[in-house]
Amino acid sequence: xxxxxxKLRQNNLKVTPQRIAIYNxxxxxxxxxxxxxxxxxxxxxxxxxxxxTVYKTLSxxxxxxxxxxxxxxxxxxxxxxxxxxxxxxxxxxxxTLYDLPELKSMENVRNEIxxxxxxxxxxxxxxxxxxxxxxxxV
Amino acid sequence: xxxxxxKLRQNNLKVTPQRIAIYNxxxxxxxxxxxxxxxxxxxxxxxxxxxxTVYKTLSxxxxxxxxxxxxxxxxxxxxxxxxxxxxxxxxxxxxTLYDLPELKSMENVRNEIxxxxxxxxxxxxxxxxxxxxxxxxV
DNA sequence: CTGCGTGCAAAACGTTTGCAACTTG
DNA sequence: CAAGTTGCAAACGTTTTGCACGCAG
Numbered sequence: 001x002x003x004x005x006x007k008l009r010q011n012n013l014k015v016t017p018q019r020i021a022i023y024n025x026x027x028x029x030x031x032x033x034x035x036x037x038x039x040x041x042x043x044x045x046x047x048x049x050x051x052x053t054v055y056k057t058l059s060x061x062x063x064x065x066x067x068x069x070x071x072x073x074x075x076x077x078x079x080x081x082x083x084x085x086x087x088x089x090x091x092x093x094x095x096t097l098y099d100l101p102e103l104k105s106m107e108n109v110r111n112e113i114x115x116x117x118x119x120x121x122x123x124x125x126x127x128x129x130x131x132x133x134x135x136x137x138v
Numbered sequence: 139x140x141x142x143x144x145k146l147r148q149n150n151l152k153v154t155p156q157r158i159a160i161y162n163x164x165x166x167x168x169x170x171x172x173x174x175x176x177x178x179x180x181x182x183x184x185x186x187x188x189x190x191t192v193y194k195t196l197s198x199x200x201x202x203x204x205x206x207x208x209x210x211x212x213x214x215x216x217x218x219x220x221x222x223x224x225x226x227x228x229x230x231x232x233x234t235l236y237d238l239p240e241l242k243s244m245e246n247v248r249n250e251i252x253x254x255x256x257x258x259x260x261x262x263x264x265x266x267x268x269x270x271x272x273x274x275x276v
Numbered sequence: 277c278t279g280c281g282t283g284c285a286a287a288a289c290g291t292t293t294g295c296a297a298c299t300t301g
Numbered sequence: 302c303a304a305g306t307t308g309c310a311a312a313c314g315t316t317t318t319g320c321a322c323g324c325a326g
Contacts, residue, residue, distance in 0.1 A: 071209035105246035121268040
């Protein structure tokens with residue numbers, strides 16, 4: 001993976017400590033972070049960072065295609081580094097957002113969509129809703 | 139399609155004029171309605187209906203599986219009668235939400251997901267983001 | 277007649293904005 | 302030094318809540 005600094009430069013974004021920290025937080029986190037959770041996480045190392053900066057930075061990253069916003073039924077946006085596309089699973093009970101493995105059959109879906117519309121597709125998001133293992137046990 | 143009244147009774151919901159009107163509005167509309175647009179639309183025939191009732195009713199319908207909430211990047215929830223599953227397209231520019239035709243290849247995706255996880259899948263949502271025809275012309 | 281549904285107003289929530297001070301290149 | 306970024310506080314718009322009244326079963 002490219003150095004963060006490099007990624008920012010490539011997109012004509014000024015390299016600031018806040019941007020590096022936010023990007024790294026998203027890379028390092030195994031879970032899907034909200035703006036608020038990024039903010040709380042970064043406050044330990046960057047006590048003066050503001051929530052507004054987090055939102056503005058995330059918005060910038062979305063515009064440049066570095067990250068993706070995931071909008072699910074709990075009304076809180078989560079953010080995901082754009083790497084290999086993969087579907088997501090949302091538990092209707094605990095609202096946890098899980099990554100699912102990349103699907104081979106998505107290639108067919110993409111082709112079928114390309115044939116059925118002349119819209120220009122940039123990104124794709126697949127959400128499966130249901131009950132996760134943990135909540136099913138209870 | 140079943141009579142609205144019947145659908146409500148089946149789900150142990152009291153049959154009220156508001157519920158019937160909201161359900162019908164969602165059935166009849168060719169576009170994807172937000173709570174606000176349902177409210178504005180219904181005010182013509184039900185001048186005393188309140189936005190809170192619309193929200194509460196939608197929430198009830200979601201819980202009983204009659205409708206689905208579509209959360210896209212514009213931050214305004216849209217609601218869709220749960221019929222045949224089909225993908226959606228969201229224009230990054232005008233934010234319009236389009237229906238795409240049902241995809242044959244989705245069956246493979248469903249199967250692949252079933253094989254790769256033991257989460258219990260209840261509903262699925264596919265969103266394609268990009269630029270729509272109208273915005274591409276400009 | 278009992279419990280659920282409605283409507284109003286107020287509150288809550290995540291997110292966005294305006295602006296002055298400060299950094300980056 | 303110019304242009305873009307930050308942080309604060311206030312504003313915004315959607316959605317939720319509490320509560321008294323009303324209607325469905």
